[in-house]
Amino acid sequence: MTLASQASREARPGGRWSTPDLLTDLLRLAALERAVAHVIAGWVPKVPDLDDKLAIAAGFEDAMVRASALRQHALALLERDELGLAADPLWTAPLRELDRCADQAAVVDGLLGDVPSFLLDRYRALEAGLDPLLDTRLIATVSTAIGRLASDVSPIGTAARRRVHQGSLAAALASAWTGQSAARVPLDDALWQPNDRVPVPARPAGRERPTTGVRGHFRKGSRLTIEDLAGELNDNVMAELCALELLCRSSYEHPRQPWSVHLAIARHGTDEARHAAIFRRLLNANGIDESTLHQHGANYEYSYEFPECEPGSERELLWRLIILCTVLEALAIDKLPVEIGGRDFVGQSDFARALDYIAADELFHTENGLRLTRRLCEKLNLDPILERERVHGRFFGRQRDVRIEYLEADADRAAAEIAILEAPDPDGVPYVSRTEVELRLRASFTIEECQQVERWQYNPVRHERLEAPVEPASS
Secondary structure, three states, rough: OOOOOOOOHHHOOOOOOOOOOOHHHHHHHHHHHHHHHHHHHHHHHOOOOHHHHHHHHHHHHHHHHHHHHHHHHHHHHHHOOHHHHHEHHHHHHHHHHHOOOOOHHHHHHHHHHHHHHHHHHHHHOOOOHHOOOOOHHHHHHHHHHHHHHHHEEOOOOOOOOOOHHHHHHHHHHHHHHHHHOOOOOOOHHHOOOOOHHHHHHHOOOOOOOOOOOOOOOOOOOOOOOOOHHHOOOOHHHHHHHHHHHHHHHHOOOOOOEEEOHHHHHHHHHHHHHHHHHHHHHHHHHHOOOOHHOOOOHHHHHHHOOOOOOOOOOHHOOOOOHHHHHHHHHHHHHHHHHHHHHHHOOOOOHHHHHHHHHHHHHHHHHHHHHHHHHHHHHHHHOOOHHHHHHHHHHHHHHHHHHHHHHHHHHHHHHHHHHHHHHOOOOOOOOOOOEEHHHHHHOOOOHHHHHHHHHHHHHOEEEOOHHHHOOOOOOOO
C-alpha cells in the first residue's frame, strides 16, 4: 500500500489553496499586525499630543485581534502544526526601523498614514482572490479588517485621525512584502526586544504640572461649579492616560509573553483610551479648555518601576499589573458608585451616565488583572496577596512621603487643605463608600482578598459580609 503524498497537494494546478500564496500571505499579515501592535504599545507613552496619543492607541487592540485571528487561520491551514507558524524577519524590518526612529512626528505619521494604507491594500488584494465557500471564515476576518481600516470612525469611537502617507515607509513595506531572506523564526518570537525604557510619559508642551506632593483634584466647592467639573474631568483624563500608557509599556517591554496576554492587555488599554476620550468629550461639551488645566503622569510614574524589581523582569510586570488592575481599578469599583450617585444627586446626568459605562468596564479590568497576576505569581512561585501587600505599600508609601514633604513646607497651606478635606460635602450628598464585596466577587476576588482591602481602610462603611471571620482556604 502506498501512502498519499502531502507534496502532491502543493503541486496541483493553482496550488493547494484558493490562491497559491494564501498561507504565506496569512503569515505575513499576522507578523505585520503583531509588529504594528508592538510599535503602538512602545510609542503611546512617548507621544505628547493627546489627540495623536489616543489616535495611535485606538489601533492597539484591533491590530492584536487581527494578528491573533490571522495566526489561527494559518494554523488551521497547517493542520494544527505550530512548527509551520514561521515568519521572515524581513517582513517586519520597516516596522523595526520605525520603532527605532527618534522623530515622534514621523512615527505618528507612519502609524496613522503609511501603515494602515499599506495594510488596507494588502487585505483588499487578499480578499479579491478568496473563494466565497472555501474561505468563508477567512473572508469574515478580512472584510472586518477592511471595514475597520477604511472607517471614518476610530476603534474607540472618535473621528479617525488619518495622515497623508509619505511614501518612504510604504515603499519599504512593499519591498519587504515581496522580499525573501534565508531566515525563518517562529511567528511567536518574531518581535524585537524593547529599545528603551520610559519612566515619565510625554505630555503636551506648555501645560503646567502640579506642585510635587499636591493632591489630585479635591472638591473645594459645589459639583455644579465649572472649577470642580473641570478639575474632576481633567483628573480622570490623566488617570485614564496613565493606565493606558502603563499597559502599553507593559506589553512592549515583554514581547515574549504569550499572545493571549498581549491581547488581554490590548483590550484593557484600548478601554482606557476610550475612557480618556469620554472625559475629554465632557470637558469640551461643558466649554472647558483642557489646555489651561494641570497635567501629570503620577500613577504611571509611581507604577512604572520599583526598587524591589529588576528592570524589565517579570516581577516588575507583575507589580505593574497588581497595582493598576487589582488595587487602583478595584478601588474604583468601590468609589464609583458614590461618585455616580453624587453626580445624579446634583443633576449631572451626562457625567453620571459616562461613569456608569466606565464602572462596568472596571469589572473586566480587575478580573483581567487578577487572572494575569495569578498566572505570573504561579510561574514565579509568589503569593498574590503578599505581593499585593508589598506593591501597595511601595506605591502609596512613595505618595505619602512626597505628600508629607509638601505639607511640611507650608503650614498655612496645609491647614487650609486639611480644612477643605474635613468640611461637610458642599452639595449635601449623603453617600459614602464601602468595599463592594458582591462586585469584587464577580470580578473573581476572594473573600480573603476583600478582607485585605478592608484592612487598608479606604472605605468608611464596613460591608456586612466582612464581619464574619474568613475561613482558611482548603488545601
